[in-house]
Amino acid sequence: MTLIATKLDSFDVKRVVPTSKSRLTVKNISVGYGGAAIVKNVSLDAAEGALTILVGPNGCGKSTVLKAIARVLQPMSGSARLDGTSVHTIPTRTLAKSLALLPQGPIAPEGLTVKELVSQGRFPHQTLARQWSAEDSHAVFAAMQAADVAGFADRRVDSLSGGQRQRCWIAMILAQDTDVVLLDEPTTFLDLKVQVDVMTLLRQIAHHQNRTLIVVLHDLNIAAMFGDKIIMMRGGVIVDQGPPDDVMTRRNLARVFDLDAHVITDPASGRPVCLPVVAQ
Numbered sequence: 001m002t003l004i005a006t007k008l009d010s011f012d013v014k015r016v017v018p019t020s021k022s023r024l025t026v027k028n029i030s031v032g033y034g035g036a037a038i039v040k041n042v043s044l045d046a047a048e049g050a051l052t053i054l055v056g057p058n059g060c061g062k063s064t065v066l067k068a069i070a071r072v073l074q075p076m077s078g079s080a081r082l083d084g085t086s087v088h089t090i091p092t093r094t095l096a097k098s099l100a101l102l103p104q105g106p107i108a109p110e111g112l113t114v115k116e117l118v119s120q121g122r123f124p125h126q127t128l129a130r131q132w133s134a135e136d137s138h139a140v141f142a143a144m145q146a147a148d149v150a151g152f153a154d155r156r157v158d159s160l161s162g163g164q165r166q167r168c169w170i171a172m173i174l175a176q177d178t179d180v181v182l183l184d185e186p187t188t189f190l191d192l193k194v195q196v197d198v199m200t201l202l203r204q205i206a207h208h209q210n211r212t213l214i215v216v217l218h219d220l221n222i223a224a225m226f227g228d229k230i231i232m233m234r235g236g237v238i239v240d241q242g243p244p245d246d247v248m249t250r251r252n253l254a255r256v257f258d259l260d261a262h263v264i265t266d267p268a269s270g271r272p273v274c275l276p277v278v279a280q
Contacts, residue, residue, distance in 0.1 A: 021048045024069070024099075024180050024212055029078030031068040037076060038064045040236040046229070048179075049210040051203050053223045056233035057257060062216045063104065065233075066182045069214070070101035082180065096124035100176045104184040104216075106169055108157040114168050115153040118143055121175030140175050147171035147201060163194030170201065180212045181205070187217065195219065199226040220257075220274045224248045225266075232256050248272040 022045035032038035039061040046052040054062040067073040069080045071087050079086045087095060100121075108117050121143065122136045144150040147167045152160065157168055166186060173181055183202070187195040203226050206213045217223045223230055224244040231241040234256045240247050253259045253274060260277040 022046060022212075023048050023083055024080070024214070026065070026069060026080045027078055029065075029068055029080060030076045031064055031073050032076065033073075038236050039068065041078070042233075042236075042238055043078075044231055044238065044241060046180075046212050046214050048212050049206060050212070050228040051206040051226060052212075052214045052229045052231065053227035054214065054216045054231045054233060055218070055220060055223050056239075060233045061236040062233055063184050064236075066101065066184050066214065066216060070099065070182055071095065072101070093124050096176070096178070098178050099180040099182070100173045100178040101182045102169055102173050102184065102186060104188065108165070108168075110158060112157050113154055114144070114149055114157055114160075114171075115140065117157050117168055118149075118153075118171045118175050121172040121177075124176060139177055143171040143174035146174055146205070163190050163197065166190065166194075166198055167201070170198070174205070178211075181214075183213070183215045185216050185218065187219070187222065195222055202226070220248065220253075224272045224274070225269060244272055248274065 025045040027043050029042050030037045030040050042061070042065060044052075044065075054065065056062055064073065068075050069087065074088070079088070081087065082090065082095070082098060087099065090098075118140050119136075122132075122139060125136065126132070141150065144153055147170050149164065149167050149171050152164070157165055160168065170183075170186070173183075186202070187198050190198065199222055202213055202215060205211055206228070215227075227244055229242065230244050230247040232239045232247055232252055239256050240252050248263055250261060250263050253261045253263070259274075262275045262277065263272050264275060265271070266273050
């Protein structure tokens with residue numbers, strides 16, 4: 001896959017992704033820490049060219065699922081498969097060319113410039129026989145353009161705003177040039193406008209570059225507005241999964257979040273919107 005070299009254009013939120021091919025599948029996976037299962041018998045798939053979003057209460061296992069897929073954690077049972085092959089049998093460098101993980105709250109080394117950070121994404125493509133090349137330079141430039149950070153390529157990452165830094169990390173993941181991208185709470189601590197900007201970028205990456213994105217989010221309305229598929233978890237299991245209209249229901253909000261809320265349809269986008277019921 002080759003990154004586009006221009007900033008991605010915006011498009012209508014109503015757009016439907018025309019693909020159902022799933023390169024990444026998780027089947028009956030259980031995983032946890034110290035012998036205690038946090039995620040229990042979870043199965044899911046993520047379509048190519050689509051934005052799949054995991055939501056659920058704190059501690060329900062969303063991040064643990066991502067870590068199991070990315071091979072940070074070893075499953076107790078079950079498997080995560082990429083193109084039919086278990087990720088745990090794929091050589092590390094080979095996997096890093098196909099799958100990338102952006103963990104929650106990454107911190108760049110002090111003094112690193114934006115270009116230097118984004119260039120780290122090319123590490124899986126480097127070997128003793130293959131050093132930095134024109135292809136690497138192009139990938140880094142294209143990634144910075146796509147993430148809209150090329151304008152401050154020579155600035156230190158720690159001098160930027162939270163939203164700008166998050167775009168830099170996303171650019172690094174883009175430079176890695178993988179078909180599957182996992183992001184753990186990429187909008188945490190960002191104001192609403194920046195959240196929308198980041199999610200718009202991620203949706204564009206999925207739709208326009210035909211990548212598979214799985215994102216962990218807390219904000220239900222942001223998830224419903226941008227997700228092609230929503231997966232709701234509670235207590236380490238999947239309660240429901242499917243299109244936002246099917247999953248974002250009053251019943252699901254009650255049983256997953258213990259939240260009494262009305263769900264209405266946004267007239268502009270056609271997407272569901274959660275409105276909590278507040279006692280008077």
